[in-house]
Amino acid sequence: MANTEVTRDGQQAVYVYEGSLRLWHWINALAIFTLIGTGYFIGSPMSSVPGEASENFFFGWIRYIHFSAAYIMIAGFVFRLYLAVMGNRHSRELVFPSFTSRKWWAGVWHELKWYAFLTKEPKKYVGHNPLATLAMHFMLFWGTIFMIVTGLALYGEGTGMGSWQYEWFSSWVIPLFGQSQDVHTWHHLGMWYIICFVIIHIYAAFREDVMSRQSMVSTMISGWRTFKDNRPVDDDTD
Amino acid sequence: MQETFYDVMRRQGITRRSFLKYCSLTAAALGLGPAFAPKIAHAMENKPRIPVLWLHGLECTCCSESFIRSAHPLAKDVILSMISLDYDDTIMAAAGQQAEAIVEEIVHKHKGNYILACEGNPPLNQDGMSCIIGGKPYLEQLQFAAKDAKAIISWGSCASWGCVQAARPNPTQAVPIHKAPGIPGNVPIIKVPGCPPIAEVMTAVVTYILTFDRLPSLDRQGRPKMFYSQRIHDKCYRRPHFDAGQFVEAFDDEGARKGYCLYKVGCKGPTTYNACSTVRWNGGLSFPIQAGHPCFGCSEDGFWDKGSFYDRLTDVHGFGVESNADEIGMAAAGVVGAAAAVHAGASIVKRMAQKGDKE
Numbered sequence: 144m145a146n147t148e149v150t151r152d153g154q155q156a157v158y159v160y161e162g163s164l165r166l167w168h169w170i171n172a173l174a175i176f177t178l179i180g181t182g183y184f185i186g187s188p189m190s191s192v193p194g195e196a197s198e199n200f201f202f203g204w205i206r207y208i209h210f211s212a213a214y215i216m217i218a219g220f221v222f223r224l225y226l227a228v229m230g231n232r233h234s235r236e237l238v239f240p241s242f243t244s245r246k247w248w249a250g251v252w253h254e255l256k257w258y259a260f261l262t263k264e265p266k267k268y269v270g271h272n273p274l275a276t277l278a279m280h281f282m283l284f285w286g287t288i289f290m291i292v293t294g295l296a297l298y299g300e301g302t303g304m305g306s307w308q309y310e311w312f313s314s315w316v317i318p319l320f321g322q323s324q325d326v327h328t329w330h331h332l333g334m335w336y337i338i339c340f341v342i343i344h345i346y347a348a349f350r351e352d353v354m355s356r357q358s359m360v361s362t363m364i365s366g367w368r369t370f371k372d373n374r375p376v377d378d379d380t381d
Numbered sequence: 382m383q384e385t386f387y388d389v390m391r392r393q394g395i396t397r398r399s400f401l402k403y404c405s406l407t408a409a410a411l412g413l414g415p416a417f418a419p420k421i422a423h424a425m426e427n428k429p430r431i432p433v434l435w436l437h438g439l440e441c442t443c444c445s446e447s448f449i450r451s452a453h454p455l456a457k458d459v460i461l462s463m464i465s466l467d468y469d470d471t472i473m474a475a476a477g478q479q480a481e482a483i484v485e486e487i488v489h490k491h492k493g494n495y496i497l498a499c500e501g502n503p504p505l506n507q508d509g510m511s512c513i514i515g516g517k518p519y520l521e522q523l524q525f526a527a528k529d530a531k532a533i534i535s536w537g538s539c540a541s542w543g544c545v546q547a548a549r550p551n552p553t554q555a556v557p558i559h560k561a562p563g564i565p566g567n568v569p570i571i572k573v574p575g576c577p578p579i580a581e582v583m584t585a586v587v588t589y590i591l592t593f594d595r596l597p598s599l600d601r602q603g604r605p606k607m608f609y610s611q612r613i614h615d616k617c618y619r620r621p622h623f624d625a626g627q628f629v630e631a632f633d634d635e636g637a638r639k640g641y642c643l644y645k646v647g648c649k650g651p652t653t654y655n656a657c658s659t660v661r662w663n664g665g666l667s668f669p670i671q672a673g674h675p676c677f678g679c680s681e682d683g684f685w686d687k688g689s690f691y692d693r694l695t696d697v698h699g700f701g702v703e704s705n706a707d708e709i710g711m712a713a714a715g716v717v718g719a720a721a722a723v724h725a726g727a728s729i730v731k732r733m734a735q736k737g738d739k740e
Contacts (some may be wrong), residue, residue, distance in 0.1 A: 196622045322684075325695050327695075335706070336710075
């Protein structure tokens with residue numbers, strides 16, 4: 144591998160996450176936290192602010208931050224799709240998991256056993272382990288698409304008929320779900336789906352950092368994957 | 382030659398001055414420029430009255446009640462006389478065989494040129510026996526009148542969406558007009574939802590059709606865009622309090638007295654498409670939010686089945702008890718979080734055990 148180096152203590156290190164992908168990861172993480180926080184307060188507003196309505200725009204700002212963060216997340220998502228095609232092979236995994244590979248599914252099974260404490264040693268992966276890929280694909284990737292579509296449909300209600308948000312999203316999403324309130328309800332459920340992913344993702348990242356045979360948290364900061372042993376890797380991407 | 386609208390109005394003792402005032406008001410209500418007032422007048426003076434059949438299925442007559450209270454007194458008189466309202470069992474003089482014969486006569490005489498206004502909807506269970514008109518299921522009358530209609534107007538939430546009689550579990554299997562069997566697909570259906578719809582909206586829709594001899598432009602769900610393209614929230618006079626973050630927390634608190642936004646006590650203005658906040662009710666006097674009560678979304682599809690009127694999220698069924706999205710979500714996140722914590726504990730134990738093995 145061209146992007147492989149050996150560290151000073153004789154261990155292998157592989158450049159896994161490119162700079163653009165790491166930038167996306169952290170911007171996306173920040174956007175998601177902002178969206179969850181502001182989104183929760185849009186659904187369950189805080190106590191009233193004192194004074195005249197004309198002097199305040201508190202709730203307006205919360206919504207403004209929500210919408211801005213949403214657009215940043217959408218732009219990031221489009222960029223992420225570009226990376227899935229044009230980036231290195233690890234950036235493909237989240238968008239196009241190897242669903243057709245038997246070895247990959249065996250990897251999912253092995254990871255499940257690893258998490259159920261039924262196996263002594265985890266496999267060694269340069270990229271994502273198959274179970275992580277599965278979670279990212281169905282919870283983050285499709286979850287994000289769901290939130291973008293329902294979110295733009297709700298936003299289009301405010302921008303009104305004739306706006307691209309309304310014509311491209313609201314006009315068909317709202318009848319599809321029944322009515323506007325149902326889209327709101329599903330957008331809330333979507334938020335909790337993403338929150339569940341965030342909990343699992345952060346927990347698993349730290350756990351794997353300690354328990355697995357490769358680096359985790361530092362990799363998403365530096366881009367380099369380091370390993371705790373020199374035995375061959377189990378990736379199924381080639 | 383058939384009587385024109387204008388002839389009828391004059392016969393009813395309406396002065397030309399009042400007539401022209403009505404035309405200007407209607408133009409304004411439809412969002413048209415002043416130049417359209419003479420066009421409306423011209424149409425009224427020259428076009429023959431279009432016959433209207435007003436059928437009643439399963440309903441509560443609130444649509445009729447609203448309609449006859451159309452704000453400008455003139456509009457009420459005019460609409461009732463200008464549309465040749467040949468059949469409306471609630472307000473017509475004829476009864477029995479005589480009344481039912483009118484439906485048949487209109488369908489044959491004005492084939493493809495009458496408007497069918499439907500208030501209420503047909504039940505399908507028990508062969509439609511839950512709603513009998515003149516000894517026959519309402520469904521049969523509806524199918525008979527619908528097949529040669531120029532257009533169908535679905536008055537109110539019953540005809541448009543189903544409303545209370547179609548609410549879960551819907552024992553009579555009441556269905557909105559557009560879902561009733563035997564309604565020809567080529568007859569356009571205009572939905573004018575609301576429980577009831579606003580009187581001026583009802584009269585304006587009829588006036589528009591008669592004046593311009595075409596149907597108003599409809600949104601994807603078949604509602605006239607001129608009245609249903611915006612939410613109550615978009616034109617609500619309490620919107621500044623929403624943007625400021627000033628909410629009523631309880632119906633008797635200081636916020637309620639100050640007229641703050643009703644969002645937190647469940648106002649469905651942000652999810653309801655209707656003209657209440659612009660046209661208002663009872664001659665522009667007020668509307669629910671102005672009276673201090675949240676909108677409960679009566680013009681939205683299935684509003685009876687979306688949980689509490691005072692909750693902004695739909696109840697999700699199938700969890701044993703009905704819960705809303707945030708309750709389910711918080712429970713799920715709690716379970717995931719607890720699972721992660723337990724798993725972390727187990728992982729630590731395992732790691733310590735492994736270390737112990739090595740030593």
